[in-house]
Amino acid sequence: MSSEVRVRFAPSPTGYLHIGGARTALFNWLFARHHGGKFVLRIEDTDTKRNTEEAMAAIYEGLEWLGLDWDEGPHVGGHYGPYLQSERTELYEGHLKKLQDAGHIFEDQGAMRFRSPREHVIVDDIVAGKIDFDLTNPATHPDMTIRRPDGSWIFHFVNVIDDLEMKISHVIRGEDHLSNTPKHIEIFRALGASPPRYAHIPLILNRDGSKMSKRDEGARLEYYTRRGYLPAAVRNYLCLLGWSPKDNREKMDVGEIIRIFDLKNIGRSSATFDPDKLHWLNGEYARELTDADFYNLAVARLKSSGIKLDDFPEQYVRAALQTCKGKINTFDELPAYCGFYFNDDFDYNPEGVAKYFTAENKARLKAVRDAFSALEKFDAADIETTVKSTAAKLGVKAGAIVHPTRLAVTGSNVGPSLYHLLEVLAKEKVLARIDRALGIF
Protein backbone atom coordinates (compact mmCIF):
# COMPACT_ATOMS: atom_id res chain seq x y z
CA MET A 1 0.00 0.00 0.00
CA SER A 2 2.96 2.26 -0.31
CA SER A 3 2.03 3.07 -3.89
CA GLU A 4 0.28 6.19 -5.01
CA VAL A 5 -3.28 6.90 -3.99
CA ARG A 6 -5.46 6.74 -7.08
CA VAL A 7 -9.21 6.98 -6.81
CA ARG A 8 -11.93 7.38 -9.37
CA PHE A 9 -15.44 8.55 -9.86
CA ALA A 10 -17.15 6.40 -12.44
CA PRO A 11 -20.62 7.66 -13.27
CA SER A 12 -22.73 6.49 -16.13
CA PRO A 13 -24.13 9.32 -18.23
CA THR A 14 -27.82 9.39 -17.45
CA GLY A 15 -28.45 13.01 -18.28
CA TYR A 16 -27.83 14.56 -14.91
CA LEU A 17 -25.63 14.22 -11.86
CA HIS A 18 -27.34 12.60 -8.91
CA ILE A 19 -26.79 14.25 -5.55
CA GLY A 20 -25.57 10.93 -4.15
CA GLY A 21 -23.15 10.57 -7.02
CA ALA A 22 -21.92 14.06 -6.38
CA ARG A 23 -21.19 13.13 -2.80
CA THR A 24 -19.38 9.98 -3.88
CA ALA A 25 -17.29 12.10 -6.23
CA LEU A 26 -16.66 14.56 -3.43
CA PHE A 27 -15.43 11.90 -1.01
CA ASN A 28 -13.14 10.48 -3.66
CA TRP A 29 -11.82 13.93 -4.44
CA LEU A 30 -11.27 14.77 -0.77
CA PHE A 31 -9.44 11.51 -0.26
CA ALA A 32 -7.21 12.13 -3.26
CA ARG A 33 -6.46 15.69 -2.25
CA HIS A 34 -5.79 14.71 1.33
CA HIS A 35 -3.22 12.15 0.25
CA GLY A 36 -1.82 14.10 -2.65
CA GLY A 37 -3.06 11.35 -4.96
CA LYS A 38 -4.92 11.33 -8.22
CA PHE A 39 -8.62 11.74 -8.80
CA VAL A 40 -9.68 10.02 -11.99
CA LEU A 41 -12.92 10.57 -13.85
CA ARG A 42 -14.12 7.65 -15.89
CA ILE A 43 -17.37 7.58 -17.83
CA GLU A 44 -19.15 4.24 -17.75
CA ASP A 45 -21.02 4.52 -21.00
CA THR A 46 -21.39 0.87 -21.92
CA ASP A 47 -25.00 1.51 -22.75
CA THR A 48 -24.22 3.33 -25.95
CA LYS A 49 -27.80 4.10 -26.95
CA ARG A 50 -28.46 6.16 -23.91
CA ASN A 51 -25.13 7.87 -23.92
CA THR A 52 -25.12 11.39 -25.28
CA GLU A 53 -22.87 14.42 -25.27
CA GLU A 54 -25.43 16.31 -23.21
CA ALA A 55 -25.58 13.56 -20.65
CA MET A 56 -21.83 13.67 -20.21
CA ALA A 57 -21.86 17.44 -20.11
CA ALA A 58 -24.16 17.29 -17.09
CA ILE A 59 -21.50 15.30 -15.26
CA TYR A 60 -18.66 17.60 -16.21
CA GLU A 61 -20.61 20.72 -15.37
CA GLY A 62 -21.77 19.34 -12.06
CA LEU A 63 -18.28 18.39 -10.95
CA GLU A 64 -16.85 21.69 -12.11
CA TRP A 65 -19.57 23.61 -10.33
CA LEU A 66 -18.67 21.82 -7.10
CA GLY A 67 -15.01 22.55 -7.70
CA LEU A 68 -14.07 18.89 -8.04
CA ASP A 69 -11.28 18.95 -10.57
CA TRP A 70 -10.10 15.64 -11.97
CA ASP A 71 -6.47 14.84 -12.65
CA GLU A 72 -7.18 12.29 -15.33
CA GLY A 73 -10.20 11.79 -17.48
CA PRO A 74 -12.14 13.39 -20.30
CA HIS A 75 -10.76 16.77 -21.41
CA VAL A 76 -7.58 16.42 -19.38
CA GLY A 77 -6.31 13.05 -20.59
CA GLY A 78 -3.87 10.92 -18.64
CA HIS A 79 -1.66 7.86 -18.96
CA TYR A 80 -4.39 5.32 -18.45
CA GLY A 81 -6.93 6.45 -21.00
CA PRO A 82 -9.13 6.42 -22.83
CA TYR A 83 -11.51 7.38 -20.06
CA LEU A 84 -14.74 6.44 -21.75
CA GLN A 85 -15.60 2.78 -21.46
CA SER A 86 -17.06 2.82 -24.93
CA GLU A 87 -13.52 3.34 -26.21
CA ARG A 88 -11.86 0.61 -24.22
CA THR A 89 -13.22 -2.48 -25.94
CA GLU A 90 -9.83 -3.88 -26.88
CA LEU A 91 -8.72 -3.81 -23.29
CA TYR A 92 -11.79 -5.73 -22.21
CA GLU A 93 -11.34 -8.28 -24.94
CA GLY A 94 -7.76 -8.84 -23.91
CA HIS A 95 -8.72 -9.58 -20.35
CA LEU A 96 -11.61 -11.72 -21.39
CA LYS A 97 -9.15 -13.78 -23.42
CA LYS A 98 -6.91 -14.18 -20.41
CA LEU A 99 -9.81 -15.41 -18.34
CA GLN A 100 -10.88 -17.76 -21.07
CA ASP A 101 -7.42 -19.22 -21.41
CA ALA A 102 -7.33 -19.81 -17.70
CA GLY A 103 -10.67 -21.58 -17.87
CA HIS A 104 -12.74 -19.04 -15.92
CA ILE A 105 -15.25 -18.38 -18.65
CA PHE A 106 -18.07 -20.39 -20.08
CA GLU A 107 -20.62 -19.58 -22.71
CA ASP A 108 -24.31 -19.62 -22.03
CA GLN A 109 -26.71 -18.91 -24.88
CA GLY A 110 -24.27 -16.59 -26.52
CA ALA A 111 -23.41 -14.71 -23.34
CA MET A 112 -20.07 -14.97 -21.59
CA ARG A 113 -20.19 -15.88 -17.94
CA PHE A 114 -17.57 -15.98 -15.26
CA ARG A 115 -17.35 -19.19 -13.31
CA SER A 116 -17.16 -18.43 -9.62
CA PRO A 117 -14.43 -20.26 -7.68
CA ARG A 118 -17.09 -20.96 -5.08
CA GLU A 119 -15.29 -19.85 -1.98
CA HIS A 120 -15.75 -17.51 0.89
CA VAL A 121 -14.57 -14.03 0.06
CA ILE A 122 -13.74 -11.66 2.84
CA VAL A 123 -14.20 -8.02 2.02
CA ASP A 124 -12.08 -5.89 4.26
CA ASP A 125 -13.85 -2.59 3.88
CA ILE A 126 -12.42 0.61 5.30
CA VAL A 127 -15.87 1.83 6.28
CA ALA A 128 -17.89 -1.35 6.68
CA GLY A 129 -15.23 -3.50 8.28
CA LYS A 130 -14.51 -7.15 7.54
CA ILE A 131 -17.39 -8.99 5.97
CA ASP A 132 -17.40 -12.66 5.14
CA PHE A 133 -19.40 -13.51 2.02
CA ASP A 134 -20.21 -17.12 1.37
CA LEU A 135 -20.27 -17.59 -2.39
CA THR A 136 -20.20 -21.37 -2.36
CA ASN A 137 -23.83 -21.81 -3.24
CA PRO A 138 -24.61 -21.30 -6.96
CA ALA A 139 -28.29 -21.09 -6.19
CA THR A 140 -27.86 -17.90 -4.21
CA HIS A 141 -24.81 -16.54 -6.01
CA PRO A 142 -25.08 -17.49 -9.67
CA ASP A 143 -22.15 -17.14 -12.01
CA MET A 144 -22.28 -13.65 -13.34
CA THR A 145 -22.61 -12.69 -16.93
CA ILE A 146 -19.89 -10.38 -18.11
CA ARG A 147 -20.70 -9.96 -21.77
CA ARG A 148 -23.99 -10.08 -23.62
CA PRO A 149 -24.61 -12.02 -26.80
CA ASP A 150 -24.59 -8.72 -28.71
CA GLY A 151 -21.03 -8.11 -27.54
CA SER A 152 -21.78 -5.35 -25.05
CA TRP A 153 -20.18 -5.52 -21.63
CA ILE A 154 -21.66 -5.90 -18.19
CA PHE A 155 -20.78 -3.37 -15.52
CA HIS A 156 -19.16 -5.80 -13.07
CA PHE A 157 -16.53 -6.86 -15.54
CA VAL A 158 -15.53 -3.59 -17.17
CA ASN A 159 -15.58 -1.82 -13.85
CA VAL A 160 -13.05 -4.26 -12.48
CA ILE A 161 -10.89 -4.22 -15.60
CA ASP A 162 -10.79 -0.44 -15.58
CA ASP A 163 -9.92 -0.24 -11.91
CA LEU A 164 -7.15 -2.71 -12.57
CA GLU A 165 -5.85 -1.02 -15.71
CA MET A 166 -6.09 2.43 -14.20
CA LYS A 167 -4.24 1.25 -11.12
CA ILE A 168 -6.96 2.40 -8.79
CA SER A 169 -5.77 2.01 -5.21
CA HIS A 170 -9.02 2.73 -3.37
CA VAL A 171 -12.56 2.22 -4.55
CA ILE A 172 -14.84 4.63 -2.73
CA ARG A 173 -18.41 4.11 -3.81
CA GLY A 174 -21.99 3.80 -2.63
CA GLU A 175 -22.99 1.05 -0.27
CA ASP A 176 -25.30 -0.37 -2.90
CA HIS A 177 -22.16 -1.98 -4.32
CA LEU A 178 -21.10 -3.67 -1.11
CA SER A 179 -22.83 -6.92 -1.98
CA ASN A 180 -21.25 -6.88 -5.44
CA THR A 181 -17.76 -6.48 -4.09
CA PRO A 182 -16.96 -10.17 -3.46
CA LYS A 183 -17.79 -10.90 -7.06
CA HIS A 184 -15.47 -8.14 -8.18
CA ILE A 185 -12.73 -9.51 -6.00
CA GLU A 186 -13.16 -12.90 -7.64
CA ILE A 187 -12.38 -11.38 -11.02
CA PHE A 188 -9.31 -9.56 -9.73
CA ARG A 189 -8.01 -12.81 -8.33
CA ALA A 190 -8.80 -14.79 -11.45
CA LEU A 191 -6.68 -12.28 -13.30
CA GLY A 192 -3.87 -12.75 -10.84
CA ALA A 193 -4.26 -9.21 -9.55
CA SER A 194 -4.80 -7.97 -6.05
CA PRO A 195 -7.95 -5.93 -5.58
CA PRO A 196 -7.92 -2.32 -4.44
CA ARG A 197 -8.98 -1.27 -0.97
CA TYR A 198 -12.70 -0.67 -0.71
CA ALA A 199 -14.67 1.94 1.16
CA HIS A 200 -18.44 1.76 0.85
CA ILE A 201 -20.22 4.87 1.92
CA PRO A 202 -23.80 4.89 3.18
CA LEU A 203 -26.59 5.94 0.88
CA ILE A 204 -28.52 9.18 0.93
CA LEU A 205 -32.21 8.84 1.64
CA ASN A 206 -35.25 11.01 1.17
CA ARG A 207 -37.22 12.63 3.92
CA ASP A 208 -39.54 9.62 3.99
CA GLY A 209 -36.69 7.15 4.27
CA SER A 210 -36.82 5.98 0.70
CA LYS A 211 -33.80 5.96 -1.51
CA MET A 212 -33.28 9.23 -3.30
CA SER A 213 -34.11 8.61 -6.89
CA LYS A 214 -34.24 10.63 -10.06
CA ARG A 215 -37.91 11.23 -9.51
CA ASP A 216 -37.23 13.30 -6.45
CA GLU A 217 -37.01 16.97 -7.08
CA GLY A 218 -33.89 17.54 -5.03
CA ALA A 219 -32.06 14.47 -6.29
CA ARG A 220 -30.23 16.23 -9.05
CA LEU A 221 -27.35 18.53 -8.45
CA GLU A 222 -28.69 20.74 -11.19
CA TYR A 223 -31.67 21.55 -8.99
CA TYR A 224 -29.38 23.44 -6.62
CA THR A 225 -27.48 25.24 -9.32
CA ARG A 226 -30.75 26.48 -10.75
CA ARG A 227 -32.14 27.54 -7.43
CA GLY A 228 -29.27 29.85 -6.72
CA TYR A 229 -27.35 27.80 -4.22
CA LEU A 230 -23.67 28.42 -3.69
CA PRO A 231 -21.34 25.57 -4.67
CA ALA A 232 -19.25 25.96 -1.54
CA ALA A 233 -22.35 25.56 0.60
CA VAL A 234 -23.62 22.52 -1.24
CA ARG A 235 -20.18 20.97 -1.11
CA ASN A 236 -19.91 21.65 2.60
CA TYR A 237 -23.36 20.22 3.23
CA LEU A 238 -22.62 17.09 1.26
CA CYS A 239 -19.50 16.52 3.36
CA LEU A 240 -21.66 16.47 6.46
CA LEU A 241 -23.83 13.69 5.10
CA GLY A 242 -22.17 10.57 6.40
CA TRP A 243 -18.91 12.15 7.39
CA SER A 244 -18.16 14.16 10.49
CA PRO A 245 -15.16 16.08 11.78
CA LYS A 246 -16.18 14.72 15.21
CA ASP A 247 -15.79 18.07 16.92
CA ASN A 248 -19.16 19.71 16.26
CA ARG A 249 -17.91 21.91 13.47
CA GLU A 250 -20.38 22.32 10.64
CA LYS A 251 -19.37 25.18 8.43
CA MET A 252 -15.91 24.36 7.27
CA ASP A 253 -13.54 25.67 4.70
CA VAL A 254 -12.83 23.10 2.01
CA GLY A 255 -9.11 23.33 2.61
CA GLU A 256 -9.67 22.42 6.23
CA ILE A 257 -11.86 19.50 5.24
CA ILE A 258 -9.17 18.23 2.90
CA ARG A 259 -6.69 18.49 5.71
CA ILE A 260 -8.66 16.37 8.16
CA PHE A 261 -10.66 14.15 5.83
CA ASP A 262 -10.40 10.49 6.77
CA LEU A 263 -12.45 7.57 5.50
CA LYS A 264 -12.46 6.20 9.01
CA ASN A 265 -14.72 9.05 10.06
CA ILE A 266 -17.41 8.04 7.65
CA GLY A 267 -20.47 6.69 9.41
CA ARG A 268 -22.11 3.36 8.76
CA SER A 269 -25.75 4.32 8.55
CA SER A 270 -27.55 6.00 5.71
CA ALA A 271 -28.39 9.67 5.92
CA THR A 272 -31.52 11.61 5.11
CA PHE A 273 -31.09 14.66 2.98
CA ASP A 274 -32.27 17.74 4.87
CA PRO A 275 -33.11 20.65 2.58
CA ASP A 276 -33.63 22.95 5.55
CA LYS A 277 -30.12 22.52 6.78
CA LEU A 278 -28.67 23.08 3.34
CA HIS A 279 -30.77 26.21 3.09
CA TRP A 280 -29.38 27.45 6.38
CA LEU A 281 -25.82 26.63 5.44
CA ASN A 282 -26.23 28.38 2.13
CA GLY A 283 -27.34 31.47 4.02
CA GLU A 284 -24.19 31.28 6.09
CA TYR A 285 -22.11 31.32 2.94
CA ALA A 286 -24.26 33.96 1.26
CA ARG A 287 -23.73 36.34 4.15
CA GLU A 288 -19.98 35.98 3.79
CA LEU A 289 -19.89 36.82 0.12
CA THR A 290 -17.90 39.89 -0.82
CA ASP A 291 -19.97 42.81 -2.06
CA ALA A 292 -18.69 42.23 -5.57
CA ASP A 293 -19.52 38.54 -5.58
CA PHE A 294 -22.92 39.17 -4.12
CA TYR A 295 -23.60 41.83 -6.71
CA ASN A 296 -22.57 39.65 -9.63
CA LEU A 297 -24.56 36.66 -8.46
CA ALA A 298 -27.57 38.82 -7.70
CA VAL A 299 -27.50 40.53 -11.08
CA ALA A 300 -27.32 37.21 -12.88
CA ARG A 301 -30.22 35.91 -10.87
CA LEU A 302 -32.44 38.94 -11.39
CA LYS A 303 -31.77 39.01 -15.09
CA SER A 304 -32.59 35.35 -15.47
CA SER A 305 -35.85 35.96 -13.67
CA GLY A 306 -36.81 38.51 -16.29
CA ILE A 307 -36.10 41.75 -14.46
CA LYS A 308 -34.66 44.28 -16.90
CA LEU A 309 -31.80 45.65 -14.88
CA ASP A 310 -30.30 47.34 -17.91
CA ASP A 311 -33.11 49.89 -17.76
CA PHE A 312 -31.68 51.21 -14.51
CA PRO A 313 -28.45 53.04 -13.74
CA GLU A 314 -25.75 50.75 -12.44
CA GLN A 315 -25.34 52.84 -9.30
CA TYR A 316 -29.02 52.43 -8.55
CA VAL A 317 -28.84 48.66 -9.01
CA ARG A 318 -25.76 48.43 -6.87
CA ALA A 319 -27.29 50.45 -4.06
CA ALA A 320 -30.52 48.48 -4.26
CA LEU A 321 -28.79 45.11 -4.09
CA GLN A 322 -26.57 46.24 -1.27
CA THR A 323 -29.65 46.60 0.92
CA CYS A 324 -30.44 42.93 0.30
CA LYS A 325 -27.09 41.51 1.20
CA GLY A 326 -27.22 39.28 4.24
CA LYS A 327 -30.98 39.01 4.05
CA ILE A 328 -31.44 36.06 1.76
CA ASN A 329 -30.29 32.47 1.99
CA THR A 330 -30.50 31.49 -1.64
CA PHE A 331 -30.51 33.70 -4.68
CA ASP A 332 -33.80 32.46 -5.99
CA GLU A 333 -35.39 34.36 -3.10
CA LEU A 334 -34.04 37.60 -4.46
CA PRO A 335 -36.49 38.54 -7.23
CA ALA A 336 -39.41 38.46 -4.84
CA TYR A 337 -37.40 40.21 -2.16
CA CYS A 338 -36.21 43.19 -4.14
CA GLY A 339 -38.42 43.28 -7.22
CA PHE A 340 -40.06 46.48 -5.99
CA TYR A 341 -36.91 48.39 -6.82
CA PHE A 342 -37.44 47.66 -10.46
CA ASN A 343 -41.18 47.74 -10.81
CA ASP A 344 -43.52 50.60 -9.90
CA ASP A 345 -46.66 48.66 -10.67
CA PHE A 346 -46.57 46.05 -7.93
CA ASP A 347 -49.47 44.60 -5.97
CA TYR A 348 -49.91 45.14 -2.27
CA ASN A 349 -49.73 42.16 0.02
CA PRO A 350 -53.38 41.48 1.00
CA GLU A 351 -52.65 40.69 4.62
CA GLY A 352 -50.60 43.83 4.86
CA VAL A 353 -53.41 45.87 3.36
CA ALA A 354 -55.86 44.52 5.90
CA LYS A 355 -53.48 45.22 8.72
CA TYR A 356 -51.85 48.50 7.79
CA PHE A 357 -53.98 50.36 5.27
CA THR A 358 -56.36 51.59 7.92
CA ALA A 359 -58.02 54.94 8.33
CA GLU A 360 -55.74 56.07 11.12
CA ASN A 361 -52.66 54.92 9.25
CA LYS A 362 -53.78 56.91 6.26
CA ALA A 363 -53.39 60.12 8.22
CA ARG A 364 -49.96 58.97 9.40
CA LEU A 365 -48.90 58.09 5.91
CA LYS A 366 -49.99 61.51 4.73
CA ALA A 367 -48.09 63.16 7.51
CA VAL A 368 -44.85 61.36 6.76
CA ARG A 369 -45.33 61.99 3.07
CA ASP A 370 -45.50 65.70 3.70
CA ALA A 371 -42.50 65.52 5.97
CA PHE A 372 -40.56 63.67 3.29
CA SER A 373 -41.50 66.17 0.64
CA ALA A 374 -40.04 68.95 2.75
CA LEU A 375 -36.72 67.14 3.02
CA GLU A 376 -33.82 68.55 1.04
CA LYS A 377 -31.38 65.74 1.63
CA PHE A 378 -33.04 62.35 1.27
CA ASP A 379 -30.61 59.95 2.87
CA ALA A 380 -31.19 57.16 5.34
CA ALA A 381 -30.20 59.22 8.37
CA ASP A 382 -32.52 62.10 7.51
CA ILE A 383 -35.29 59.72 6.64
CA GLU A 384 -34.98 57.97 9.96
CA THR A 385 -35.03 61.27 11.82
CA THR A 386 -38.06 62.36 9.87
CA VAL A 387 -39.97 59.17 10.49
CA LYS A 388 -39.23 59.32 14.19
CA SER A 389 -40.07 62.95 14.60
CA THR A 390 -43.29 62.53 12.66
CA ALA A 391 -44.21 59.62 14.88
CA ALA A 392 -43.41 61.67 17.96
CA LYS A 393 -45.51 64.55 16.72
CA LEU A 394 -48.45 62.22 16.22
CA GLY A 395 -47.85 60.53 19.54
CA VAL A 396 -47.29 57.07 18.07
CA LYS A 397 -44.42 54.63 17.88
CA ALA A 398 -42.18 54.64 14.84
CA GLY A 399 -43.69 51.32 13.81
CA ALA A 400 -47.05 52.97 13.18
CA ILE A 401 -45.36 54.99 10.44
CA VAL A 402 -42.88 52.38 9.28
CA HIS A 403 -45.29 49.57 8.51
CA PRO A 404 -47.73 51.44 6.31
CA THR A 405 -44.89 53.23 4.59
CA ARG A 406 -43.12 49.99 3.78
CA LEU A 407 -46.27 48.48 2.42
CA ALA A 408 -47.03 51.58 0.36
CA VAL A 409 -43.55 51.74 -1.12
CA THR A 410 -42.71 48.06 -1.60
CA GLY A 411 -46.04 46.27 -1.51
CA SER A 412 -44.66 43.93 1.12
CA ASN A 413 -44.49 43.57 4.88
CA VAL A 414 -40.93 42.38 4.79
CA GLY A 415 -37.86 43.64 3.06
CA PRO A 416 -34.65 45.57 3.46
CA SER A 417 -34.17 48.32 5.99
CA LEU A 418 -36.90 50.87 5.29
CA TYR A 419 -34.69 53.92 5.71
CA HIS A 420 -32.07 52.61 3.32
CA LEU A 421 -34.58 51.36 0.85
CA LEU A 422 -36.25 54.77 0.70
CA GLU A 423 -32.93 56.43 0.13
CA VAL A 424 -32.19 54.14 -2.79
CA LEU A 425 -35.62 54.65 -4.30
CA ALA A 426 -35.14 58.43 -3.90
CA LYS A 427 -37.62 61.07 -2.97
CA GLU A 428 -39.54 61.43 -6.18
CA LYS A 429 -40.34 57.75 -6.49
CA VAL A 430 -41.13 57.43 -2.81
CA LEU A 431 -43.62 60.28 -2.89
CA ALA A 432 -45.24 58.92 -6.03
CA ARG A 433 -45.62 55.48 -4.49
CA ILE A 434 -47.08 56.84 -1.27
CA ASP A 435 -49.55 58.85 -3.32
CA ARG A 436 -50.50 55.79 -5.25
CA ALA A 437 -51.13 53.87 -2.05
CA LEU A 438 -53.06 56.73 -0.51
CA GLY A 439 -55.40 56.51 -3.48
CA ILE A 440 -56.53 52.98 -2.68
CA PHE A 441 -57.70 53.28 0.89
Next chain:
RNA sequence: GGCGCGUUCGUCUAGUGGUUAGGACACAGCCCUCUCAAGGCUGGUACACGGGUUCGACUCCCGUACGCGCUGCCA
Protein backbone atom coordinates in the same frame (compact mmCIF):
# COMPACT_ATOMS: atom_id res chain seq x y z
C1' G B 1 -37.29 -16.08 0.11
C1' G B 2 -31.65 -16.00 0.54
C1' C B 3 -27.36 -13.06 1.65
C1' G B 4 -25.36 -8.42 3.45
C1' C B 5 -25.64 -3.78 6.08
C1' G B 6 -27.93 -0.54 9.40
C1' U B 7 -31.05 1.47 13.87
C1' U B 8 -28.91 8.05 19.44
C1' C B 9 -33.84 14.12 19.47
C1' G B 10 -38.39 15.24 13.43
C1' U B 11 -33.33 15.59 10.52
C1' C B 12 -27.64 15.55 10.33
C1' U B 13 -24.56 13.91 14.08
C1' A B 14 -20.94 13.49 18.87
C1' G B 15 -20.44 9.51 22.02
C1' U B 16 -16.46 3.55 22.11
C1' G B 17 -18.74 0.49 30.19
C1' G B 18 -19.90 5.00 34.93
C1' U B 19 -22.09 11.78 30.89
C1' U B 20 -27.48 16.08 33.87
C1' A B 21 -26.46 11.68 26.62
C1' G B 22 -23.29 17.15 23.73
C1' G B 23 -23.67 20.21 19.06
C1' A B 24 -26.27 21.79 14.52
C1' C B 25 -30.86 22.39 11.41
C1' A B 26 -36.01 22.76 12.18
C1' C B 27 -39.70 24.23 15.94
C1' A B 28 -41.49 27.46 20.30
C1' G B 29 -40.69 31.67 23.55
C1' C B 30 -37.89 35.97 25.02
C1' C B 31 -34.21 39.92 23.96
C1' C B 32 -32.41 43.21 20.21
C1' U B 33 -34.97 46.06 16.53
C1' C B 34 -37.92 50.26 11.23
C1' U B 35 -40.12 44.83 9.00
C1' C B 36 -37.64 40.40 7.76
C1' A B 37 -33.27 38.25 8.42
C1' A B 38 -28.77 37.99 11.33
C1' G B 39 -27.21 37.81 16.47
C1' G B 40 -28.02 36.62 21.86
C1' C B 41 -30.75 33.78 25.56
C1' U B 42 -34.21 29.96 26.97
C1' G B 43 -37.21 25.51 26.06
C1' G B 44 -39.18 20.65 24.44
C1' U B 45 -38.20 16.14 21.99
C1' A B 46 -33.54 10.69 21.29
C1' C B 47 -30.18 5.84 22.80
C1' A B 48 -36.03 0.56 18.13
C1' C B 49 -37.58 -3.77 21.37
C1' G B 50 -36.36 -8.19 24.41
C1' G B 51 -32.86 -11.07 26.67
C1' G B 52 -28.06 -11.71 28.49
C1' U B 53 -22.57 -10.30 30.14
C1' U B 54 -21.18 -6.82 34.09
C1' C B 55 -21.01 -3.82 40.40
C1' G B 56 -22.74 -0.81 36.25
C1' A B 57 -24.84 -0.62 29.79
C1' C B 58 -26.40 4.07 24.37
C1' U B 59 -21.70 1.70 24.42
C1' C B 60 -20.15 -5.70 24.53
C1' C B 61 -23.00 -10.55 23.00
C1' C B 62 -27.59 -13.04 21.23
C1' G B 63 -32.42 -12.68 19.38
C1' U B 64 -36.75 -9.86 17.45
C1' A B 65 -38.79 -5.87 14.76
C1' C B 66 -38.22 -2.29 11.24
C1' G B 67 -35.43 0.03 7.22
C1' C B 68 -32.10 -0.21 3.19
C1' G B 69 -29.01 -2.78 -0.36
C1' C B 70 -27.74 -7.01 -3.39
C1' U B 71 -29.78 -11.32 -5.38
C1' G B 72 -30.16 -8.87 -13.98
C1' C B 73 -27.76 -10.39 -20.38
C1' C B 74 -28.99 -2.22 -15.07
C1' A B 75 -25.10 0.75 -13.37
